[in-house]
Every structure is written in C-alpha cells, then in structure tokens.
Amino acid sequence: MTAGLSLHGVHLTRGAVTALRGVDLVVDRGELLVVLGPSGAGKSSLLRAIAGLDPVTGGTVKIGGRDVTGLRPGQRNVSMVFQSYSLLPHLTVADNIAFGHRIRGADRRAAAARAAQAAATVGCQDLLTRRPHQLSGGERQRVALARVLVREPDVFLLDEPLANLDAGLRTRMRTEIRAVHDRLGATTVYVTHDQSEAMALGDRIAVLRDGRIEQVDTPDEVWHRPRTRHVASFVGAPGMNLLPGDGPLRLPGVQASAVELGVRPEHVRLGGDGTTRDGPPGDVERVEVLGEDALVHVRLGGHALIARVPARTRPAPGDRVTVGVAEEHLHAFDLVTGERIPLPAGAGRAAAR
Amino acid sequence: MKRTVALLSLLTMFTATAVTAGCGADADPAADTVSLLVAGTPDELAAYRTLAAEYEKASPGATVALIEASSAKDLMTRVSTSIAGNAAPDLFLINYRTFGQFATKGALAPMTARLAASGSLHDKDFYPQAMGAFRWRGEQMCLPQNISSLAVYYNRSLFTKYQVPEPVAGWHWNDMVAVAQALTRDANGRTVRAGEPETAGTPVAVHGLGITPELIRLAPLIWSNGGDIVDDPNAPTRLTLDTPQARQVLQDFLELPKIGVVPSDVEMETQDHEARFAAGKLAMFVSSRRVTTAFRAITGFEWDVAPLPQYQSPANILHSDAYCMTKASSHQDAAWRFLEYALSDPGAALMARTGRTVPSRTSVATSPAFLSPGTSPARSQIFLDTIPTLRAVPTISTWPEIEDATGKVLENAFFHGDPLDKVIADLDTATRAVFQRGTAAR
Amino acid sequence: MSRDRRQLLLMLTPYLVGLVVLVLLPAAATMAMAFTETDLIAGSRLVGWDNFVELTGDPAVRAAVGNSLSYLAVSVPLRLVLAVGLALLLHRRARAVGTARAAVLLPGAVPELAYGLLWLWLLNPIQGPVNQLLMLGGQGGRTMFGSLPPQWLTDPEDARAGIVLMSLFTIGETFVIVLTARLALPPEAYELAELEGAHAGQVLRRVTLPLLAPVLTVLVVRDTLLSLQASFVPTLVVTNGGPPPYATTYLSLVLYQDAFEYLRYGYAAAVAALMLALTAVAVLIQWRLLRRWASRGLVGGQARLPGN
Structure with a gap:
C-alpha cells in the first residue's frame, strides 16, 4: 500500500532562515497525523512545503505515491485550513465553501449544492447566506472546515485551526474534527503547539524541533517512551522533570555521569514528613492547585522538581517531604545526544545517596 | 509654508500698526x-x-x-x-x-x-x-x-535677399498680401503658393505674414475702409461687421490662410509669431510696439517697422x-x-x-x-x-469679454475657413448679450 | 454628555473651527453671492435668479458641462485602472521596484503650473517629444501606425484627449493608497486561491479586486470630487480652453474667467453652485450604483478588512 503522503529529506530555506533540515515523514492513507512542536520549530513550514506554498530546497514530497515536489500548489490536490483568515470576507459562507469549485470551473448551481452538503457535514448549514464578519470564531472555523471538505483532496492540511478559539470551544471543535475525520477517512496533517490537542486528536504524533523530526509515534508511545529529552520535556503539562544522572535520583545499570534522568510529575510520589526511608527528602517550595490535582514544586538536593499529586493529600509550602519514584517510571537520556537510553530489565529502585 | 507666510504677514501687520500708532499722526513715515x-x-x-x-x-x-x-x-x-x-x-x-x-x-x-x-x-x-x-x-x-499702435515688423534681410521693395507709407492691404506671397518660401528659397499643383505639399520654411485673428487687429483695417466695428462708439449695443466696408476687410483677412501666407494653427502652436519672426522664419509680423524690446536681441538679420497697410484712408488703433x-x-x-x-x-x-x-x-x-x-x-x-x-475701441465695461468671445469665433473662422456670413452671424450672437450687459452696467 | 464625548469634541474643535471659518462660511457666502451681481469694485446688487437663468443660455457653460462630464467619465475610470494596475504590478519586492514606485509618484510632486508648462512642450504638435516619438518609423509626416499625428492643441478631440492624457500621470496619490491597501491584504487569501489552482485572472477577479473594493469605492468618489477641479490648471496653462470656441473649456475654467478675468463674481458663484450640484449628482449616482452592487455581493460594500 502506498503512503498517503511521504517526505524524504525535505529541506526548506527561506532567505537566511532554515526552517526544515531534512525531514523524513510517512503518513498512511487515512491517517490523522499531528505535527507537534514549540513555536519556531518549523511546523507551518512543513505544511507549506507539503502544500507547495513554499518550494522546498531539497528532498522530495510525494502524495499518494505521486512525486509533487516540482508541482504548483494548485496541482497537488491538497486542501488547507489556516490558523486565521481562512475565509474571504466579501463572499457569503456558501460562496466561500464553493470557492474552490468555482475556481475549477464548476457551475454555480452544482457548486452551491456541494457547498450545502459540506456545510451539513460540519453542522453549519444554517449559516450559508451569512458573511464571515457575521460569524463567531467557532462558526468561522467550522465554515473553513467545510471549505476544505467540499472537495476530495488527497491530503488535508490544518494549520493550528483552533488556536484562535477559547478553551471550551477548542475542546469541542477538536472532538468534532476527529469525528469528521473518522467519517471521511482522509489523510490529514494537523499542526498544533498544544500537546493535549495532539494527544487527543492524533493517530500518531510527529514532534518537531528546530526543523527536525524528533519522534513519530502514537500518542501513547510519545508519552511513555519519548525518544529524546526534548520530546520528554515538551510533551506533558507540565513536561517531564529532568535531573542529572548523578543527582538525588539514581538508576543502577546506567553510567550516572553520562545520563540525565527523567520522571513525569504524575509519577512522583511525596510521602510523610521526610523521615521515612521512601526516598530522599525535599522541601516544598510552592503548591499550585488545579482542581482535583495539585502541582507541588519541590527543592530536592539543589534541583527543582514538580510532582502532580491529588489535591486533598497535598503538602503545604515549607513542609519537608520524601520524594519517591518507582524505577519503572524513570527515563534515561544521553547527556550529550539527548537520546533515550534503553533501560536494562529488572533494574533496582532509586535510592537515597 | 502657507501658515508661516500667514503668521509672518500677521506679525508684520501688528508691527506696522504699532509703529504707526507710536509715531503720531503728523510725522507719518x-x-x-x-x-x-x-x-x-x-x-x-x-x-x-x-x-x-x-x-x-x-x-x-x-x-x-x-x-x-x-x-x-x-x-x-x-x-x-x-x-x-x-x-x-x-x-x-x-x-x-x-x-x-x-x-x-x-x-x-x-x-x-x-x-x-x-x-x-x-x-x-x-x-x-x-x-x-x-x-x-x-x-x-x-x-x-x-x-x-500697430505696425508691420519686417525682416529686412529677407526683403533684400529676395529683392522685394520695402513697404512704404500708404501701402494697401493688397500690397502687403502680394509681398507676403512673394516672401513665402520653401527650404530651397522657392516661392510656395497654396493651391498651385507644382508646390502642393511643399513644407513652407518662411511664411510671408504673421497676424493674429483678433478684433483689435481687424478694427483699424475696417476703420481704414470707412466702416466701424460697433453701431455707436459711445454707447455700443452690437457689432457692425455686416456693413460692406467691414465685410470686405473680414473677407480679405480670412483669405490669408487659404493663400497660404500665414502659419497654420498647428504651426502657430508649435512656435508663436514672435518667436517665429525672431527665428527668421516670418517675413512680416503685425504687432504693437511691445515686441521691440525682445526683437532688439535679434542678431541673425536686420529688421525694421513699416506702417500698417490701409484701405481707403490711413487708420490705426490705439x-x-x-x-x-x-x-x-x-x-x-x-x-x-x-x-x-x-x-x-x-x-x-x-x-x-x-x-x-x-x-x-x-x-x-x-x-x-x-x-x-x-x-x-x-x-x-x-x-x-x-x-x-489713431482711434480707440469703445469704452464699455464688458470689453474684455467681447474681445475673448470674438477671438474664439475669429480663430475658428481663420483656421477652418467658415463661410463669411456664418462668421459674421456667429460674432454677433457671441457678443449681443455681452454688449447688453455692458450697457446695463453703465 | 460623557467625558469621552467632551474630549472628542475638544480635540475636534480646532478642525471644526477651521472647517467653519475657512470652508463652510466662504461656501455659504459664495452661494449667497450667486444671487447678486458683484464685481468687488462697486457694491453688489441682488439679482435673484438672473445668474442661474443666464447660465442655462451661456454657450461656454453649456460646452463646459458637457466637457466636464465627459472628462469625468473618461478620466476617472482610466486613472483608477492605471493606478490599480501599477500598484498590483509594483507591490512585490523585486529589483528596481522602489525606483518604479518613485517614478509613479514623481509627476504628482511637480507643481501643477510647472507640470502644465511641461506638457505644453510635450504636446507641441511638431517639435513636441510625444509626436516626435509617435512619428518614429513613420513616413511622410505620418506616425508609426500610419495615421496623421494627433494635433494636440488645435484639434478639439485631440486636445480633450491631451487633457485626459495629462491627468493620467498624476495618479501618485491613488497609486500609494491602492499599493498600501494591497500590501495590507492577507497573504492567506492568496494562498487559499493558489491551493485551488486559481490563475492570475481569477485571483485578480475573485480575490484582489473584491478585497480592494472598499478602498476603490472611496477612491472613485474622491477622484470624482477632485476631477472637476483637477482639469483647471492644465486647461488654463496648456489650452486656455481652446481650440476655440470651447473644446477644452471646463467649468473650473469658466468660473475662473468669469470671476477673475471679467470680474463677474456673482455669475462665477452661480457657476460654482452648478459645479457643486454636478459633483453631488455624480457622487450620488455612484453611491447608489455601488450600494446596489454591494447588495448583490458584487463588490465588498459590506466587507471588512482582516482582523475585524
């Protein structure tokens, strides 16, 4: 089976800025791949390279097995939703949705029928006669989605489509996007900087940093087995705690001075008054309560560490606590390359110095 | 910029007022x-x-x-x-x-x-x-x-070159036209006559005469022919260009472009008479004294002035x-x-x-x-x-308008050869109301 | 009155005072003067509607109304098309674009009088560069197209064309406004069209022009308001209203001659009133047309620029 979309060694340089430095990526047909990364990582550049809006300076882009590297955007059969301004202000919703069809020469009536159908798919069939400035933010993005759905492109590209919406709407819309995707089964690349959106939406997540892909895996894999320290620290809210290998936490079987150890805040257990033998003692500096959970900032042997604990068992600032981490929850990364070091089976528990 | 000027003038005004006030009435500087x-x-x-x-x-x-x-x-x-x-x-x-x-x-x-x-x-x-x-x-x-008053400025060197006698006092309009024809020449110095097949289409290098189609150019000629331009010089109510005397002058005048001795409208726009004369490309030019200063800078040829030609008796315009x-x-x-x-x-x-x-x-x-x-x-x-x-044009408050209005009709007639009766009628319609207003204003 | 409104009024006051003293009062005085006979030498005299009655029969005014309207109908659209064309051509960064933009702006920076005198030379029928250029490669005094060269200053049609031609080079202001508006258009709109495979013509028709429409609307109205007066200096300097009798006599020139050459200030005020009325009618017609088009979605009367 040919891939829905594949990129090989794609480089993209714009002026003095190198946005992509050798990206290899394969998206299966019908897959929803989320590209996740901090701002400036090259996420949008990646989409624009796929769409052909920015010509790549190296590598190849294939869509459905067809090499489109040299083709203009209009010849690639892709559709794109932009972060903002996906709609033309002078056209009604119906005309906006039908825009692509009209450009491609469809007659007015046929285009309108398709537009109505697409609008129904995303639930904005009541808005057809309105103009963009009469719509709310959510309605606008709904219409923008309808606009890409009206055609049957080989690849859907969505560039942070929910970034301008408020939190509640964002959550609702992402569920809908996922639902629409499941119904249509179209190859989709979805760019976001929001890791919870990525987790919730993606069949797989590609974590992008500095123009390179650090990891492409299912959300589970990305969460449980981050390939690099950057992926580890970027994914999660907050991200993984990273401490030197010869610091307060130790992991037998690895060379302590050559690694960094990571533990997710969710896996840090705080105990008692710091006198038990459960782990090294630390001082509680600050506590943030997030409803059910609380984030506890602990100073542990000169290092900062965050633990996520149930809010009702949280310590108070100034308390002395023991910090316990199960060994299976420790991740080790090479201090030089930042790459994950596979752990030897049956390693012991972390112990106090 | 404008504001600065305004401010300055305001300041000057105040200063002036202050000075005047300070000096008293009897020693006003x-x-x-x-x-x-x-x-x-x-x-x-x-x-x-x-x-x-x-x-x-x-x-x-x-x-x-x-x-x-x-x-x-x-x-x-x-x-x-x-x-x-x-x-x-x-x-x-x-x-x-x-x-x-x-x-x-x-x-x-x-x-x-x-x-x-x-x-x-x-x-x-x-x-x-x-x-x-x-x-x-x-x-x-x-x-x-x-x-x-009006005089005929002429390029003396051209007259000498082509052995044409210089104009004398009392010469007739027709004499001037004949001289103009004799001096209208192509680049090789051959005479060019409009309407003659052998010279058709030959570009004229030197035109015989320059005269602008204006009422104040026509007036002295009409007076000379015993006619007048208005019905009553003291209280004019209309132009009287329909008299036989005026008709003849007007006809002769409008004939000039047809016989090809004057520059065409296009040539006039390219170079006006004054510049054309100064460039040595106009043999005669009817104008008042005011062009003399400019012509004194001419070095390429000799020139002089001759009296305005006449019909029956000498006449000129003030x-x-x-x-x-x-x-x-x-x-x-x-x-x-x-x-x-x-x-x-x-x-x-x-x-x-x-x-x-x-x-x-x-x-x-x-x-x-x-x-x-x-x-x-x-x-x-x-x-x-x-x-x-010398005679003067009538004193009437709307005279500048009458000159402009007749100028438009005459210029059109001169360069586009309208029939004489139409020209006379047009001149009358264009000025009747203006005369009326002028009279009323007195 | 709220504090904000009071502040707003306070800030507007200098402008409003200027507007009233320098524009509205003189305008009102002019309208009043239209009912008098005034020469500024002796006192003025009320004449009722006489000036307006005379207007209807004045051949200069009749010719000027026709000329002014035809100038409006030809010059305004041509100027706009040219300004938009150049702005769209020169909005991208490219070599020599800065120079080209400056070149478009430059004629507008030349003082009007100097600009007129320059054209007097340019349009000189025999020695002028325009006709010299047209006659390159032509034979026997004909142009390169085999026609006789235009007689800019002596043929009525050619003279009118000359006045329009002169107006086509002073589009700097319009050009800058269109250029700025174009630069402010969101790139996404173009990328969206590009993704759909729209060709240049479709982009122009379906994206650029509709998005620029609100700006263009303002420019058309503005140019209409200005152009009745804009024809003044060129006609005064270059053609003086000719070829005779009234080939390039526009209302502004009639007004000037009546007021300042014939000292008929009252009558000239009536001409000014006529000009004002014509301008108002022209703008009203445009406004109604645009509103009708906007309601049909043909132009972006309702459109907002991005960010709103």
Whole structure:
C-alpha cells in the first residue's frame, strides 16, 4: 500500500532562515497525523512545503505515491485550513465553501449544492447566506472546515485551526474534527503547539524541533517512551522533570555521569514528613492547585522538581517531604545526544545517596 | 509654508500698526510710500524697478512699493480683489481697453484738478489721443504712460535677399498680401503658393505674414475702409461687421490662410509669431510696439517697422496704458508726486529707452530716447506719424469679454475657413448679450 | 454628555473651527453671492435668479458641462485602472521596484503650473517629444501606425484627449493608497486561491479586486470630487480652453474667467453652485450604483478588512 503522503529529506530555506533540515515523514492513507512542536520549530513550514506554498530546497514530497515536489500548489490536490483568515470576507459562507469549485470551473448551481452538503457535514448549514464578519470564531472555523471538505483532496492540511478559539470551544471543535475525520477517512496533517490537542486528536504524533523530526509515534508511545529529552520535556503539562544522572535520583545499570534522568510529575510520589526511608527528602517550595490535582514544586538536593499529586493529600509550602519514584517510571537520556537510553530489565529502585 | 507666510504677514501687520500708532499722526513715515501695481514681461518689470529706484534717488525719503503681477489679466484680478479687501494699491497701470470697468464703477480718483494745479505736468504735454482714451464724463481718470499702435515688423534681410521693395507709407492691404506671397518660401528659397499643383505639399520654411485673428487687429483695417466695428462708439449695443466696408476687410483677412501666407494653427502652436519672426522664419509680423524690446536681441538679420497697410484712408488703433489712482488710496498726494516724476522728461525717457513703449509725452517721443538712432527699428518715426489717425475701441465695461468671445469665433473662422456670413452671424450672437450687459452696467 | 464625548469634541474643535471659518462660511457666502451681481469694485446688487437663468443660455457653460462630464467619465475610470494596475504590478519586492514606485509618484510632486508648462512642450504638435516619438518609423509626416499625428492643441478631440492624457500621470496619490491597501491584504487569501489552482485572472477577479473594493469605492468618489477641479490648471496653462470656441473649456475654467478675468463674481458663484450640484449628482449616482452592487455581493460594500 502506498503512503498517503511521504517526505524524504525535505529541506526548506527561506532567505537566511532554515526552517526544515531534512525531514523524513510517512503518513498512511487515512491517517490523522499531528505535527507537534514549540513555536519556531518549523511546523507551518512543513505544511507549506507539503502544500507547495513554499518550494522546498531539497528532498522530495510525494502524495499518494505521486512525486509533487516540482508541482504548483494548485496541482497537488491538497486542501488547507489556516490558523486565521481562512475565509474571504466579501463572499457569503456558501460562496466561500464553493470557492474552490468555482475556481475549477464548476457551475454555480452544482457548486452551491456541494457547498450545502459540506456545510451539513460540519453542522453549519444554517449559516450559508451569512458573511464571515457575521460569524463567531467557532462558526468561522467550522465554515473553513467545510471549505476544505467540499472537495476530495488527497491530503488535508490544518494549520493550528483552533488556536484562535477559547478553551471550551477548542475542546469541542477538536472532538468534532476527529469525528469528521473518522467519517471521511482522509489523510490529514494537523499542526498544533498544544500537546493535549495532539494527544487527543492524533493517530500518531510527529514532534518537531528546530526543523527536525524528533519522534513519530502514537500518542501513547510519545508519552511513555519519548525518544529524546526534548520530546520528554515538551510533551506533558507540565513536561517531564529532568535531573542529572548523578543527582538525588539514581538508576543502577546506567553510567550516572553520562545520563540525565527523567520522571513525569504524575509519577512522583511525596510521602510523610521526610523521615521515612521512601526516598530522599525535599522541601516544598510552592503548591499550585488545579482542581482535583495539585502541582507541588519541590527543592530536592539543589534541583527543582514538580510532582502532580491529588489535591486533598497535598503538602503545604515549607513542609519537608520524601520524594519517591518507582524505577519503572524513570527515563534515561544521553547527556550529550539527548537520546533515550534503553533501560536494562529488572533494574533496582532509586535510592537515597 | 502657507501658515508661516500667514503668521509672518500677521506679525508684520501688528508691527506696522504699532509703529504707526507710536509715531503720531503728523510725522507719518509711510506718508511718502506709494504702492504701484504693474504687470508685464520680465524686462518690463525690470524697467519699472529702475523707474522706482530712480524716483527714490531723485526724491529722498520717498519709497515705491512695486507690486508685480504676472499678466494683464492677473493685474485685473489683483486690483479688484484688493479694492474689495480694502488694500488697494495707490497706483496701478492699466490698458484703456480694460479701464472702463474701473472708471464706471467709481473706483478711481479723478486727476483733472491735480493736473490743472500741477507745476510740472500739463495736459498739453501729452498726445491728446492718449489723454482722451482715459477721460470719462469730463474727468481725466488716468494719465497715459504710452501711446502705441500697430505696425508691420519686417525682416529686412529677407526683403533684400529676395529683392522685394520695402513697404512704404500708404501701402494697401493688397500690397502687403502680394509681398507676403512673394516672401513665402520653401527650404530651397522657392516661392510656395497654396493651391498651385507644382508646390502642393511643399513644407513652407518662411511664411510671408504673421497676424493674429483678433478684433483689435481687424478694427483699424475696417476703420481704414470707412466702416466701424460697433453701431455707436459711445454707447455700443452690437457689432457692425455686416456693413460692406467691414465685410470686405473680414473677407480679405480670412483669405490669408487659404493663400497660404500665414502659419497654420498647428504651426502657430508649435512656435508663436514672435518667436517665429525672431527665428527668421516670418517675413512680416503685425504687432504693437511691445515686441521691440525682445526683437532688439535679434542678431541673425536686420529688421525694421513699416506702417500698417490701409484701405481707403490711413487708420490705426490705439494701444495705451495709463497710471490710475485708486479712490481708496490714502497716499494720493505721494502717488501724484510719483506720477509727476514718472511722466516727466527723465522718468518717461527711462521707460522709453526700454524700447517697448511709445512715450505718451510728446517731448520724449520725439527725442532720441525713443527714436534711438542707430538702434533697430530705424523707422520708429512711423509710430509717431500714425498718431493723428489713431482711434480707440469703445469704452464699455464688458470689453474684455467681447474681445475673448470674438477671438474664439475669429480663430475658428481663420483656421477652418467658415463661410463669411456664418462668421459674421456667429460674432454677433457671441457678443449681443455681452454688449447688453455692458450697457446695463453703465 | 460623557467625558469621552467632551474630549472628542475638544480635540475636534480646532478642525471644526477651521472647517467653519475657512470652508463652510466662504461656501455659504459664495452661494449667497450667486444671487447678486458683484464685481468687488462697486457694491453688489441682488439679482435673484438672473445668474442661474443666464447660465442655462451661456454657450461656454453649456460646452463646459458637457466637457466636464465627459472628462469625468473618461478620466476617472482610466486613472483608477492605471493606478490599480501599477500598484498590483509594483507591490512585490523585486529589483528596481522602489525606483518604479518613485517614478509613479514623481509627476504628482511637480507643481501643477510647472507640470502644465511641461506638457505644453510635450504636446507641441511638431517639435513636441510625444509626436516626435509617435512619428518614429513613420513616413511622410505620418506616425508609426500610419495615421496623421494627433494635433494636440488645435484639434478639439485631440486636445480633450491631451487633457485626459495629462491627468493620467498624476495618479501618485491613488497609486500609494491602492499599493498600501494591497500590501495590507492577507497573504492567506492568496494562498487559499493558489491551493485551488486559481490563475492570475481569477485571483485578480475573485480575490484582489473584491478585497480592494472598499478602498476603490472611496477612491472613485474622491477622484470624482477632485476631477472637476483637477482639469483647471492644465486647461488654463496648456489650452486656455481652446481650440476655440470651447473644446477644452471646463467649468473650473469658466468660473475662473468669469470671476477673475471679467470680474463677474456673482455669475462665477452661480457657476460654482452648478459645479457643486454636478459633483453631488455624480457622487450620488455612484453611491447608489455601488450600494446596489454591494447588495448583490458584487463588490465588498459590506466587507471588512482582516482582523475585524
């Protein structure tokens, strides 16, 4: 089976800025791949390279097995939703949705029928006669989605489509996007900087940093087995705690001075008054309560560490606590390359110095 | 920029007020300051500047504030707006053809009494033809500065080259046309005659005659033929170009382009008559004295002036400008003192030496200051000889409009060959209402 | 009155005072003057509607109304098309674009009078560069197209064309406004069209022009308001209203001659009133047309620029 979309060694340089430095990526047909990364990582550049809006300076882009590297955007059969301004202000919703069809020469009536159908798919069939400035933010993005759905492109590209919406709407819309995707089964690349959106939406997540892909895996894999320290620290809210290998936490079987150890805040257990033998003692500096959970900032042997604990068992600032981490929850990364070091089976528990 | 100017002038005004207030009434230093509004070409304006400077030298303490307008029309605008704005100049120089509207509206201070009382200026010092043009209801409204008329400027070198006799006094219009035909030549010096097959399409290098199709060019010819341009010169109500005398002149005049002796409209737009003559490409040019200054710069050929040709009797048209004093002026005594200088022998001689005017003062007109032996034109005397035959256009407030309206019709007729009856009818329709308004305004 | 409104009024006051003293009062005085006979030398006299009655029969005014309207109908659209064309051509960064933009702006920076005198030379029928250029490669005094060269200053049609031609080079202001508006258009709109494979013509028709429409609407109205007066200096300097009788006599020139050359200020005020009325009618017609088009969605009357 040919891939829905594949990129090989794609480089993209714009002026003095190198946005992509050798990206290899394969998206299966019908897959929803989320590209996740901090701002400036090259996420949008990646989409624009796929769409052909920015010509790549190296590598190849294939869509459905067809090499489109040299083709203009209009010849690639892709559709794109932009972060903002996906709609033309002078056209009604119906005309906006039908825009692509009209450009491609469809007659007015046929285009309108398709537009109505697409609008129904995303639930904005009541808005057809309105103009963009009469719509709310959510309605606008709904219409923008309808606009890409009206055609049957080989690849859907969505560039942070929910970034301008408020939190509640964002959550609702992402569920809908996922639902629409499941119904249509179209190859989709979805760019976001929001890791919870990525987790919730993606069949797989590609974590992008500095123009390179650090990891492409299912959300589970990305969460449980981050390939690099950057992926580890970027994914999660907050991200993984990273401490030197010869610091307060130790992991037998690895060379302590050559690694960094990571533990997710969710896996840090705080105990008692710091006198038990459960782990090294630390001082509680600050506590943030997030409803059910609380984030506890602990100073542990000169290092900062965050633990996520149930809010009702949280310590108070100034308390002395023991910090316990199960060994299976420790991740080790090479201090030089930042790459994950596979752990030897049956390693012991972390112990106090 | 504009604001700065406005602020500055405001400041100047305040300062002036303060100074005046501080000095008291009996020792007003501005009492001998005269403002004079003039229009003209750069060399005319330079001549007025010299005149003002000489006056200030001759009468210590007196100053002349010269206000320079860019054209005669601009001057009209400035006079009327400054009168309305209570800032009228003390003196201004104006052509008698446009003086009517100021005289009839009572904007001018009559000079009869001052002239009678003057120790240095007398009525008899000036040509009566010029004085008469500025008289209104028995009062001398303005004092003429010059008394010009139409003459034929001719390229003497061309006449010599093609052995054409130079024009003499009393020559007929037809003589002039014949000379013009003889001097209309192509680049190889062969005569070009419109309508003759052998020279058809040959570009003309030298045209025989330059004359603009205007009522004030036609008028002296019509007078010469015993006709008139209006029904009643004292109270005109319409043009009378339909008389046999006027018809003949008009027909002859409109014939000129057909026989090809005058530059076409396109050629005129390319180069006007004055420049064409100065370039040696026009054998004869009908104009007043005012082009003399410019022509004195010609070095490529010799030129002179000849009398205007005639029909039955000699006739010519008055061209005259005069110094007028505004009724609103608060320095009328000082203004008169300036006039006494400007129109005295030394003052008038100063202006005469520029060449552009024929002095209104007889003693200067007949002196070397005007006749300027040794300098072109050699036959300046013809401007004086024609004075007894001078006539003026009617004094009517709407005369400038009548000139413009007839000019449009005549220019069209001249270059596009409209039938004579249509031209005469058009001229009448274009001016009837304007005459009416002019009469009503009196 | 709220504090904000009071502040707003306070800030507007200098402008409002200027507007009233320098524009509205003189305008009102002019309208009043239209019912008088005024020469500014003697006192003025009330004449009722006489000036307006005379207007209807004045051949100069009749010709000028026709000329002014035809100038409006030809010059305004041509100027706009040219300004938009150049702005769209020069909005991208490219070599020499800065120079080209400056070149478009430059004629507008030349003082009007100097600009007129320059054209007097350019349009000189025989020695002028325009006709010299047209006659390159032509034979026997004909142009390169085999026609006789235009007689800019002596043929009525050619003279009118000359006046329009002169107006086509002073589009700097319009050009800058269109250029700025174009630069402010969101790139996404173009990328969206690019993704759909729209060709240049479709982009122009379906994206650029509709998005620029609100700006263009303002420019058309503005140019209409200005152009009745804009024809003044060229006609005064270059053609003086000719070829005779009234080939390039526009209302502004009639007004000038009546007021400042013939000292008929009252009658000239009536001409000014006529000009004002014509301008108002022209703008009203445009406004109604645009509103009708906007309601049909043909132009972006309702459109907002991005960010709103």
